[in-house]
Amino acid sequence: MRRLAPLRTSTVVIFGVLAFFLLWWIPFSHVLPDVVPLRFAPYRTLEASQVAVWVIVAVGLNILTGFNGQISLGHGAFVAIGAYTAAILMVDHGWPFWTTIIAGGVLAGGVGFLVGVPALRLTGPYLAMATLGLALATPQVLSKYEGLTHGNQGINVRPEVPPPPAFIKDWFGLSLSRDEWMWFLVLSIVLIMLVLALNIVRSRIGRAFVAIRDSEIAAQAMGISVPRYKTMAFAISAFYAGVAGGTYALVHEYIAPENFNITMSMNLLTTIVIGGLASILGSVLGAIGLVVVPELPELVFNRIPGVNIPVELSWAFYGVVLILIMIFAPYGLAGLFHRSVRWVSSWTLRSRAGILVGLVVGVATTMVVGFALGLVAFLVTTAWVWAPPLVGVGARGYSRWIGALTSPLASAGETEAGPEDQSSQDHPDAER
Amino acid sequence: MADFWQQVVVGLATGSLYGLMALALVLIYRSTHVLNFAQGEMAMFSTFLAWSILIRVDNHYWVMFPLAVLVAAALGGLTERVVVRPVEGAPILNIVIVTLGLYAIFSNVASWRWIGRPKPFPTPPEIHVAGLKFFGGDALHVGPTVINYHDLTIMVFAALIMVALYLFFQYTSLGLAMRATAHNPVASRLMGIRVGRMLTIGWALSAAVGAVAGLLIAPIVLLTSAMMVGALLYAFAAAVLGGLDSPVGAIVGGLIIGVSENLVGAYTPQEWLGPEMKLTVTLCIILVVLLVRPTGIFGRRALRRV
Structure with missing residues (x-):
């Protein structure tokens, strides 16, 4: 045993x-x-x-x-x-x-x-x-x-x-x-x-x-x-x-x-890289992050009266956060956590109490830093997308989109997926 | 037999599209060893931009076309410079996640900005050059086989791009510099090549090729934010089948996949395979090829000194 x-x-x-x-x-x-x-x-x-x-x-x-x-x-x-x-x-x-x-x-x-x-x-x-x-x-x-x-x-x-x-x-x-x-x-x-x-x-x-x-x-x-x-x-x-x-x-x-x-498999890979490779803690953090991050804009900003963020932008925001984490925290959230623990504990006393304080502060830092990164990312996206259109002509509003990573990939099994695929599923040969 | 050749021709046309997208993937992979999951969405985004341009220029397709390709190239170069450069040299999975992030951004911004019904997109209209007519007509008849004009256009475009890229890489100094960068970035930098700039150009080139594929796919599947998803996955399969560092392999891989997919759909037993399973069967074929040649048909085996 x-x-x-x-x-x-x-x-x-x-x-x-x-x-x-x-x-x-x-x-x-x-x-x-x-x-x-x-x-x-x-x-x-x-x-x-x-x-x-x-x-x-x-x-x-x-x-x-x-x-x-x-x-x-x-x-x-x-x-x-x-x-x-x-x-x-x-x-x-x-x-x-x-x-x-x-x-x-x-x-x-x-x-x-x-x-x-x-x-x-x-x-x-x-x-x-x-x-x-x-x-x-x-x-x-x-x-x-x-x-x-x-x-x-x-x-x-x-x-x-x-x-x-x-x-x-x-x-x-x-x-x-x-x-x-x-x-x-x-x-x-x-x-x-x-x-x-x-x-x-x-x-x-x-x-x-x-x-x-x-x-x-x-x-x-x-x-x-x-x-x-x-x-x-x-x-x-x-x-x-x-x-x-x-x-x-x-x-x-x-x-x-x-x-x-295929979306599920892609999201899984994202989870572990965002959380931190070769880290069990990272897998846990990544899984939580993957669910929470796309909801952040809605949870935070849609509480402000008069502000209503379309769901597509929440998902675009998710993409921006992914990129920012990869640029600024290449070892994922777990790496961020360990780094902040080390940073704090390097100037707390080398006693148990100090380490404990360091841990608490580390958790807090990870959350705050992650949130701040997300906030910046969101503001940037919003500013970019709301800027006067350069070439775009589409009317603004809401489509019944259920999030990028769900919908477009959901039909990925079909050739050249597109909404009209819904009809061609009955006649897979008739698509051309 | 006529039906067989018909299936082959249709497969070749679809295969050319997969090949073009695969070519775009290979152009990036060769120089940076990045699998760009956002390639399809970049092409889709470029096609939407092209659609916007088309409206601004009074539906003059051939005015829009070069503009759209240029805009796409700029978009690709910009993406490399702003988003991919900071993670240069990071572990491969980190870069993959960055491209998945790009995927989410392009896909969602497009569906937010250009909401609504799938938009019809024109096929290249006919033009007259020196008394000859191009891109027009109903269909080409070769014996009993009918080749649709748009299919023909697709194949011709794929061939032209392939030849142009070959000439560019073999006979221009810029092409030589890009090949050198792909081969050995450190030595290239020592020889005075601006490696970073070469990578930006590589992304721009790849985005331009992708945009052409997008412009040719859009008339078939209508313009939507999801139109490139299937094509991209097939392109991945094509690129891997041909060997990720071989442009010729990309096109050949695309053609093989296009044809075999069509034949599997048409000629396998309906009860337990048939059209719904054509993707699965095609993937099995690819897996078998990979087991025999683990780096694709034209891929070189990387030798590493220990």
């Missing part, structure tokens, strides 16, 4: 802060006083569960891409495998929900292993393209083989989740809604997966991954079997994606092929 890796104080504090933030603040924020703009609608609880699912996949992808150096643009496919396995087992075969999540993870892990074998021959952009193909093919395959997957109509998942145990009501006087109870279930899955990931990356396996990433030849010379560990990284990473997929089906209660399009 291998011992768990010793938890570093910083890790405990970091995850403690995060757990507090996620555990109490978001689900119960509607009973807290009105202090911050970012809160209070019951859907926040659901959103927190969705972030949690995102965290699981991001951690898995980070093990593959951040720690092992293999780029995957196809993790949406593994999420789909997990989600569909879980949903089909739950709906068509009546398995209890927790077994389906494990089954989804194991099946996705197996497929991940099979993908990892040919991936051994490919590197860099060529591997990226091969995995991108996986992501592109997923929605098509899912909608084509209807007998198994229920095709385009999707699957309604109504998981029979046991009700919250009585002690929560008896001891704490809280009666949880379904979403809130689901949130605790999902959070416990996340915590298990996080602890597992921390132990993987700090063990012999994790060090082998990093050694291979830094130099395959040197790793080989040290006696590390490169093919073995590279396929293992793929399998572990896909296992995480599969577990996340099962959880996804549980949280969303409905899955359909278009949920698992």
Whole structure:
């Protein structure tokens, strides 16, 4: 029995802060006083569960891409495998929900292993393209083989989740809604997966991954079997994606092929790079950031009377923030966090109290700096777009656009996608 | 058999478009080793600008065309200078995320600015040069095979651009400098080449090629902010299939993908493959090719000294 890796104080504090933030603040924020703009609608609880699912996949992808150096643009496919396995087992075969999540993870892990074998021959952009193909093919395959997957109509998942145990009501006087109870279930899955990931990356396996990433030849010379560990990284990473997929089906209660399009895989890659490669903390921060950043303009500016930001601009703002983070924080949010902790602790006293103060200030700095970067970016975008039109002639107003990264890519499976594709889907040959 | 050749011809035309976009990708990849995910959206944005220009110049297509290509080139150069230069030398994934950010910006600003219905976009109208008529007519008949004029235009444009780029890279000093930069930036800088400027020109050139592709695609799919998404993904496949550092490979890869996609759609069993699965089958073909030749058909294997 291998011992768990010793938890570093910083890790405990970091995850403690995060757990507090996620555990109490978001689900119960509607009973807290009105202090911050970012809160209070019951859907926040659901959103927190969705972030949690995102965290699981991001951690898995980070093990593959951040720690092992293999780029995957196809993790949406593994999420789909997990989600569909879980949903089909739950709906068509009546398995209890927790077994389906494990089954989804194991099946996705197996497929991940099979993908990892040919991936051994490919590197860099060529591997990226091969995995991108996986992501592109997923929605098509899912909608084509209807007998198994229920095709385009999707699957309604109504998981029979046991009700919250009585002690929560008896001891704490809280009666949880379904979403809130689901949130605790999902959070416990996340915590298990996080602890597992921390132990993987700090063990012999994790060090082998990093050694291979830094130099395959040197790793080989040290006696590390490169093919073995590279396929293992793929399998572990896909296992995480599969577990996340099962959880996804549980949280969303409905899955359909278009949920698992190329957008999902792209967003996943963005999550881990923005959060910080080769950092578990980074995966968590990135997942939160990816959900919060596009909402910032609406949350902050649309509260000012007379200001109404179209949703397209919120997404353009998201693009600007991505670029700014990459320019000013190349190691992502985790890098930003560590840098600010180091910066502060270099002039706090080298005592425990000083480090603690440093940590608190570090968290605060990360949030403030991230927010300030975002604010500047937003003002720049607004100024740029609102400037007198140079050549544009379009009338201004709102279209029913659901965000760039969702809509245009949603039809990516079709050739030369465009709105008129909706009609040509029935006659794929008639497009020309 | 007539039907077969018809499918091939249509595939070649689509393939030329993929090839053009792939060419744009390769031009950037060769010099900077960046996979530009925003390439398609830049082309889409340029096409919208072209549409605006077209209205300003009273629908004179051939006045608009060079202007639009120039504007696109300027946009590309500007993008490199402002957004990509600061992350030069950063890890490859960081640059990929920057291009994804650009993607979000171009796509959303376009859909915000030019909202509304998909806009019809004209095909190149006929012109008369020295008594000869170009770009006009109904269709070209070769035996039983019918070649649509717009398809012919696309193929001719792809060929012309290819030849022009070949001449540019082989026979001009600027082209030589750009090749040198792609090959060895450090040595080029020591030889007095302004490497940064070469990269800016590379992006401009690539954006111009992309804009031509956009102008040729827009009449087929109508002008919308999502029109280049599918084409870009196919272009990626084409570029990778041909080998990411080979311009010839890009065009050949595009043609192969265009033709095989059409043939798969037409001639595979409907029950379990058929048109809906043509993308999947095409991707499988690419995967097999990559397994045999991990750097694409024309790609060079990078040798690294340890």
